[in-house]
Amino acid sequence: MSIRVGIVGISGFGGGEALRLIAAHPAFELVYAAGEGSAGSRLVDRFPGVPHRLAGLVIEKWDPAALPDLDLLFASLPTGTSAEALARVPETVKIVDIGGDHRHVEGWVYGLADIWPDRIRGSRRVANPGCFPVATLNTLAPLLAAGLIEPGNIVIDAKTGISGAGRGGGDSRFGYAETNENLQPYGLLQHVHMPEMETTIEQLGGGSAAGLVFTPHLVPMTRGLLVTIYCRGSASTAQCLDAAREFYADRPFVRVTDRPPQTKWASGSNLSFMSYAADPDRNLVIAMGVVDNLGKGAAGHAVQNANLISGLPETAGLEGAPVWP
Numbered sequence: 001m002s003i004r005v006g007i008v009g010i011s012g013f014g015g016g017e018a019l020r021l022i023a024a025h026p027a028f029e030l031v032y033a034a035g036e037g038s039a040g041s042r043l044v045d046r047f048p049g050v051p052h053r054l055a056g057l058v059i060e061k062w063d064p065a066a067l068p069d070l071d072l073l074f075a076s077l078p079t080g081t082s083a084e085a086l087a088r089v090p091e092t093v094k095i096v097d098i099g100g101d102h103r104h105v106e107g108w109v110y111g112l113a114d115i116w117p118d119r120i121r122g123s124r125r126v127a128n129p130g131c132f133p134v135a136t137l138n139t140l141a142p143l144l145a146a147g148l149i150e151p152g153n154i155v156i157d158a159k160t161g162i163s164g165a166g167r168g169g170g171d172s173r174f175g176y177a178e179t180n181e182n183l184q185p186y187g188l189l190q191h192v193h194m195p196e197m198e199t200t201i202e203q204l205g206g207g208s209a210a211g212l213v214f215t216p217h218l219v220p221m222t223r224g225l226l227v228t229i230y231c232r233g234s235a236s237t238a239q240c241l242d243a244a245r246e247f248y249a250d251r252p253f254v255r256v257t258d259r260p261p262q263t264k265w266a267s268g269s270n271l272s273f274m275s276y277a278a279d280p281d282r283n284l285v286i287a288m289g290v291v292d293n294l295g296k297g298a299a300g301h302a303v304q305n306a307n308l309i310s311g312l313p314e315t316a317g318l319e320g321a322p323v324w325p
């Protein structure tokens with residue numbers, strides 16, 4: 001069975017990772033690529049290592065009124081730029097939006113695939129969660145569901161690789177000279193992912209998440225994202241690990257580990273790692289989560305969601321082991 005897919009934003013980091021995964025996918029056939037500045041180039045001009053069969057595909061100028069016959073579209077556009085255009089994509093074309101414009105928006109399912117695959121399966125419009133939210137929510141969901149932590153008292157300290165900023169990058173903060181051997185916090189008190197995390201923590205934990213604190217840091221690595229989350233709760237480490245293992249029993253992309261997870265464990269994969277360290281005497285639970293920001297944080301999760309809405313095995317095209325070292 002061949003499912004005809006397109007990627008808009010293919011020249012970007014998220015779109016490029018979607019290309020890599022779709023090129024090796026057993027059921028998806030890439031028939032359409034689109035962008036803005038890259039329009040007119042062949043895929044091989046942008047990605048010299050692309051498989052021969054895709055080399056000559058020309059990147060089109062993005063225009064939802066001029067789509068070929070498509071079953072599914074992956075959108076990987078800068079947040080804030082996709083809502084109007086994606087609203088004009090015919091209903092017959094399913095969409096997975098990797099960007100942030102449709103999260104918790106009516107008509108779109110919030111695609112937290114490891115947690116609620118059944119909510120996603122029948123949908124035609126899926127909003128991929130953000131990279132920090134998926135790492136955080138996957139890690140906290142078992143504790144919230146079991147009532148092991150207080151939803152209103154959560155502090156997230158996050159680290160991300162530079163590719164999290166995209167190749168568009170905005171300003172010069174993301175150049176080699178500025179990022180190599182440097183660490184910087186950003187987005188303090190008002191990062192764009194705060195509302196998405198608050199809303200979902202409340203859905204998962206049944207209480208207000210008003211006390212949420214979230215500080216991301218940019219670290220000098222290409223890929224990878226680690227969240228270290230400080231919570232209030234009287235559970236033991238063993239109780240947290242057991243709750244996560246039970247919550248994620250049989251989920252293919254989740255790994256609950258006794259050791260604190262490391263970013264390299266997930267590199268190039270759709271995996272989500274988590275572990276916990278708790279001290280009941282101090283009412284303290286430390287939850288740790290790792291994803292590849294371009295994998296589970298973006299394109300890997302998008303392919304998982306696309307598999308779900310296409311009636312395919314959830315793992316299709318995503319079964320390879322991570323890159324090591």
Ligand SMILES: NC(=O)C1=CN([C@@H]2O[C@H](COP(=O)(O)OP(=O)(O)OC[C@H]3O[C@@H](n4cnc5c(N)ncnc54)[C@H](OP(=O)(O)O)[C@@H]3O)[C@@H](O)[C@H]2O)C=CC1
Nearest residue numbers: 009011012013014035036037038062079099164166167168
């Ligand atoms: N990078 C990451 O780790 C993650 C990214 N995301 C989200 O995914 C989305 C894409 O991010 P990322 O790939 O990193 O960003 P990039 O800056 O790397 O890529 C952006 C892409 O959008 C295209 N684009 C920009 N403006 C237009 C336009 N007006 N019409 C058509 N295409 C346009 C660019 O195409 P061209 O070159 O042709 O102009 C480029 O392909 C964002 O919403 C981001 O927040 C989500 C999770 C993680």
Ligand SMILES: CC(=O)N[C@@H](CCC(=O)OP(=O)(O)O)C(=O)O
Nearest residue numbers: 079098099100130160162164165
């Ligand atoms: C390093 C870096 O800048 N990372 C980005 C990742 C967010 C992202 O990609 O977010 P959306 O999908 O919600 O647009 C940031 O913190 O804004």
